[in-house]
Amino acid sequence: MNSAEAKHVLEAALMCSPQPLPVRELRVLFDDALGADSVKALLAELQQEWAQRGLELVSVASGWRFQSRPAMRAYLDRLHPEKPPRYTRAALETLAIIAYRQPATRGDMEEIRGVSINAQVLKQLEDRGWIEVIGHRETVGRPALFATTRQFLDDLGLESLDQLPVVDDPAQRARLLAALAEADPAQAALPMEGDADAAADPGAAALVSPDLAASETAESRP
Structure with missing residues (x-):
């Protein structure tokens, strides 16, 4: 599997996952044939490829995920106009x-x-x-x-x-x-x-x- 194919696999897994995915789980996609550093390098390349799109690939505490960019929020809120929970x-x-x-x-x-x-x-x-x-x-x-x-x-x-x-x-x-x-x-x-x-x-x-x-x-x- 070349790097382009590997990035397609990562992209599909992250897009379909409802939760962030840590590198250790992403390695399972490749039957651990790719090391953690290799997976991180591919994720970094994916980040760059999505740099000019409405979604971005980010790393958070629980792992990696795709999320909408802050600039898209005003538009996406029109699909779900209900107000988020308010806290005292x-x-x-x-x-x-x-x-x-x-x-x-x-x-x-x-x-x-x-x-x-x-x-x-x-x-x-x-x-x-x-x-x-x-x-x-x-x-x-x-x-x-x-x-x-x-x-x-x-x-x-x-x-x-x-x-x-x-x-x-x-x-x-x-x-x-x-x-x-x-x-x-x-x-x-x-x-x-x-x-x-x-x-x-x-x-x-x-x-x-x-x-x-x-x-x-x-x-x-x-």
Whole structure:
């Protein structure tokens, strides 16, 4: 099998898969006749070949997948005009704390936010597949430790937590939460520089600030 044929096989598998495929699974397509480096090289060539199309080949936490480019979203939304799930300020603030401070207990989150966190908020994020319990802190009551999941990274189009926007930049954190609020598992991608919609919302930056002003925590208090 030559490289062109191998790329056709990879392309077909990725197009037909509902989930990202890791390199180890893609090697199975070739009965392990191709090494991991060879498969990655073919994937890189495929990326270049799709560079000027409406779809792009990307690597996320769970593997490789095809997804629509951000520029296509306005058009694709016309096929499915229903609104994506909306998340409360409390949910987004809680998720931001977990993403940047993980692993974190409910007590850690409440200390940072300055208000109690409803158990339903954590359940909503768990049901969405964005957070999970990874253990318990060895202290009184052994509180659960929460961390983000591979699904969280996949939905943002990221390979690892290292690719999260730097925590010291409120504008980037605002874009992160804006992406999360409208995330589509099949199409989501973290906004890059130049995407001004989220940053243009002055309230968005406040959502991700770990040290909320007293007036804002008062608004969130039940």
